[in-house]
Amino acid sequence: MRYFWRVAQYEYRRSVFKKSFILILFSVPAFITFSIGLGVILDSLEDNPLPVGYVDHSGVVTAALPAPALGSAGGVREKDSV
Numbered sequence: 001m002r003y004f005w006r007v008a009q010y011e012y013r014r015s016v017f018k019k020s021f022i023l024i025l026f027s028v029p030a031f032i033t034f035s036i037g038l039g040v041i042l043d044s045l046e047d048n049p050l051p052v053g054y055v056d057h058s059g060v061v062t063a064a065l066p067a068p069a070l071g072s073a074g075g076v077r078e079k080d081s082v
Helices: 002-016 019-046
Strands: none
Touching: none
16 A cells, blocks of 8 residues: 555656646636636727717608717616606
């Protein structure tokens, strides 16, 4: 049984202290961090408060919709109080 643990220790050290093992060990968390960071950056660049409009070349829609105020939350107007 003593030799079993010696062989296990030898194989463990031989595998763990290789450059390729250490590279993979640190590259996986680095890749995950990079992916999450890239997603956060792309998501923050996607926020555009400007309204989306339409162009009616055919003239079917005649009544134009008023543009929402840029300072409001999500471009939604509050109801007028009576």
